[in-house]
Amino acid sequence: MEVLNNKTAARRWVMHQRCEQRSLGLVPTMGALHAGHISLAKRAVQRCDVTVATIFVNPTQFAPGEDLDRYPRTLENDLRLLRDAGVDAVFVPAVDEMYAEDFSTYVQPPDVALCLEGERRPDHFRGVTTVVTKLFHILPCTHAFFGHKDYQQARVLQTMNRELDFGIEIEICPTVREPDGLALSSRNRYLSDDERRRALGLHRALTVACKAYQDGQRGTKVLEQLMRAELENAGIDSVEYAVVVNSQTLQPSVHADEEAIALIAARVGSTRLIDNQKLAT
Amino acid sequence: MEVLNNKTAARRWVMHQRCEQRSLGLVPTMGALHAGHISLAKRAVQRCDVTVATIFVNPTQFAPGEDLDRYPRTLENDLRLLRDAGVDAVFVPAVDEMYAEDFSTYVQPPDVALCLEGERRPDHFRGVTTVVTKLFHILPCTHAFFGHKDYQQARVLQTMNRELDFGIEIEICPTVREPDGLALSSRNRYLSDDERRRALGLHRALTVACKAYQDGQRGTKVLEQLMRAELENAGIDSVEYAVVVNSQTLQPSVHADEEAIALIAARVGSTRLIDNQKLAT
Numbered sequence: 162m163e164v165l166n167n168k169t170a171a172r173r174w175v176m177h178q179r180c181e182q183r184s185l186g187l188v189p190t191m192g193a194l195h196a197g198h199i200s201l202a203k204r205a206v207q208r209c210d211v212t213v214a215t216i217f218v219n220p221t222q223f224a225p226g227e228d229l230d231r232y233p234r235t236l237e238n239d240l241r242l243l244r245d246a247g248v249d250a251v252f253v254p255a256v257d258e259m260y261a262e263d264f265s266t267y268v269q270p271p272d273v274a275l276c277l278e279g280e281r282r283p284d285h286f287r288g289v290t291t292v293v294t295k296l297f298h299i300l301p302c303t304h305a306f307f308g309h310k311d312y313q314q315a316r317v318l319q320t321m322n323r324e325l326d327f328g329i330e331i332e333i334c335p336t337v338r339e340p341d342g343l344a345l346s347s348r349n350r351y352l353s354d355d356e357r358r359r360a361l362g363l364h365r366a367l368t369v370a371c372k373a374y375q376d377g378q379r380g381t382k383v384l385e386q387l388m389r390a391e392l393e394n395a396g397i398d399s400v401e402y403a404v405v406v407n408s409q410t411l412q413p414s415v416h417a418d419e420e421a422i423a424l425i426a427a428r429v430g431s432t433r434l435i436d437n438q439k440l441a442t
Numbered sequence: 443m444e445v446l447n448n449k450t451a452a453r454r455w456v457m458h459q460r461c462e463q464r465s466l467g468l469v470p471t472m473g474a475l476h477a478g479h480i481s482l483a484k485r486a487v488q489r490c491d492v493t494v495a496t497i498f499v500n501p502t503q504f505a506p507g508e509d510l511d512r513y514p515r516t517l518e519n520d521l522r523l524l525r526d527a528g529v530d531a532v533f534v535p536a537v538d539e540m541y542a543e544d545f546s547t548y549v550q551p552p553d554v555a556l557c558l559e560g561e562r563r564p565d566h567f568r569g570v571t572t573v574v575t576k577l578f579h580i581l582p583c584t585h586a587f588f589g590h591k592d593y594q595q596a597r598v599l600q601t602m603n604r605e606l607d608f609g610i611e612i613e614i615c616p617t618v619r620e621p622d623g624l625a626l627s628s629r630n631r632y633l634s635d636d637e638r639r640r641a642l643g644l645h646r647a648l649t650v651a652c653k654a655y656q657d658g659q660r661g662t663k664v665l666e667q668l669m670r671a672e673l674e675n676a677g678i679d680s681v682e683y684a685v686v687v688n689s690q691t692l693q694p695s696v697h698a699d700e701e702a703i704a705l706i707a708a709r710v711g712s713t714r715l716i717d718n719q720k721l722a723t
Contacts, residue, residue: 172609180461265553266571266605272546290547291606298607301582324547325572326579328453 162243163250168299171252175213175300183210187302189293192216193233193347194242197337201306204334206247209304214243215252215296217259222288233347252300259295267291271320276411277424278313281401289314290321297327305329310336310344312424312437313411344436351432360429362395366403367438370423374440379416381405392427401426408439443524444531449580452533456494456581464491468583470574473497474514474628475523478618482587485615487528490585495524496533496577498540503569514628533581540576548572552601557692558705559594562682570595571602578608586610591617591625593705593718594692625717632713641710643676647684648719651704655721660697662686673708682707689720
């Protein structure tokens with residue numbers, strides 16, 4: 162596996178592959194890899210001729226006071242996991258390789274970024290669209306793979322990809338869960354044993370909403386109340402949102418249909434967790 | 443010369459050239475071509491293996507009340523001029539090929555877009571960076587050519603290109619002028635005979651500033667006063683700005699040095715004209 166640290170070498174490596182007519186899959190990550198990331202890498206390896214992963218903890222998507230500084234860095238282990246998954250190259254730039262001090266060009270994300278995460282983390286998606294644009298330029302891929310767990314992010318990037326004509330095929334891959342249902346997240350390692358138990362409330366709340374939908378409940382208000390009750394029951398400290406919305410637009414409607422998705426953001430102790438599930442699945 | 447109307451065909455045409463290891467020059471225009479545009483096309487043809495021009499009157503860079511609707515459209519003549527210049531392909535998309543009705547992803551331009559034109563035309567550069575990003579994606583070129591006449595635009599695009607890692611070589615080509623000094627512009631055709639005479643004031647004011655600089659004058663205030671006096675003298679209706687700034691940052695300083703550039707925006711009748719000149723040239 163090739164480890165690339167600078168943009169010029171990375172671009173040259175990728176362009177060589179592309180001009181050999183190979184399909185090229187990109188798997189952008191912030192490292193601290195878990196089985197969720199690895200499932201993305203394996204899917205890319207299966208689907209594309211060549212797979213490139215990236216490891217970069219992107220400062221522009223963290224707000225002041227968020228966990229940029231303590232975000233877990235586990236590079237050696239990450240590289241081993243990617244190699245074992247069959248990844249061909251990994252791009253690991255330093256911060257100053259990506260951002261000069263006077264950096265000021267940003268990709269303003271589409272309207273689907275305005276609600277939910279966008280409301281609570283004002284510049285977060287702007288940081289995501291900007292860094293992903295840069296990665297798409299440095300590593301011009303044919304396919305890119307993102308996780309369903311960060312569902313709004315995936316929709317933001319799909320919309321950006323279409324509207325700015327990147328011409329990349331973006332695949333949203335299923336959330337990987339622990340046996341008890343907890344969605345894998347690099348931030349799970351912040352949880353104490355007690356918090357870990359309470360964090361299960363997110364998955365349970367989603368399951369309750371899905372079950373109610375499958376039993377015929379279509380009122381989004383009712384479905385949301387069921388989720389909140391379950392979250393409270395689980396001892397979740399604070400619920401930022403627990404909503405049922407349209408999975409394309411992320412906009413609310415009175416009645417849930419087969420396009421509906423339930424999304425939750427909540428704090429367990431000081432750790433912010435998100436999870437989601439389509440109701441009709 | 444290939445005339446391409448849809449994005450898929452255009453991308454395929456360009457990717458074929460790129461994979462043959464050919465350098466590819468891009469010349470984005472809004473049509474209504476004059477000798478200034480054609481000098482860009484000829485420079486691209488000279489410098490690159492293959493040259494693609496684009497003709498697209500981009501609605502997102504016009505504000506309500508600006509001249510989008512009456513902007514001159516001269517497609518047949520434009521195509522003939524490009525063919526004669528040796529251009530290999532031209533991309534001429536319809537508006538709905540470039541923008542869906544709910545379009546909302548924009549490239550927020552770098553700080554160098556904030557002053558001068560950016561102050562007077564609030565969303566103008568956002569429209570420019572967005573459409574040029576789309577064109578760079580649809581037509582992945584190695585080189586792109588822009589005119590010195592739209593100097594701030596060229597600096598905005600060079601900065602965007604560097605900060606978002608497009609990896610394109612951007613060349614700023616000299617302003618082409620009428621024999622009497624008027625900078626060529628698609629908007630010159632709006633001018634009446636009398637306005638055409640008064641419009642010469644822009645070039646005369648720049649010439650006066652250059653002369654004073656070459657005679658040793660370094661005070662930017664004095665240089666700006668000389669330009670304003672010359673513009674008033676020429677009967678220019680209203681001067682939006684007439685400044686001497688650093689040509690990299692476009693920021694003012696007390697003393698002009700060899701990096702200094704003079705820039706003017708003014709209205710002659712209802713027509714808004716811009717022009718500029720480096721003082722040390």
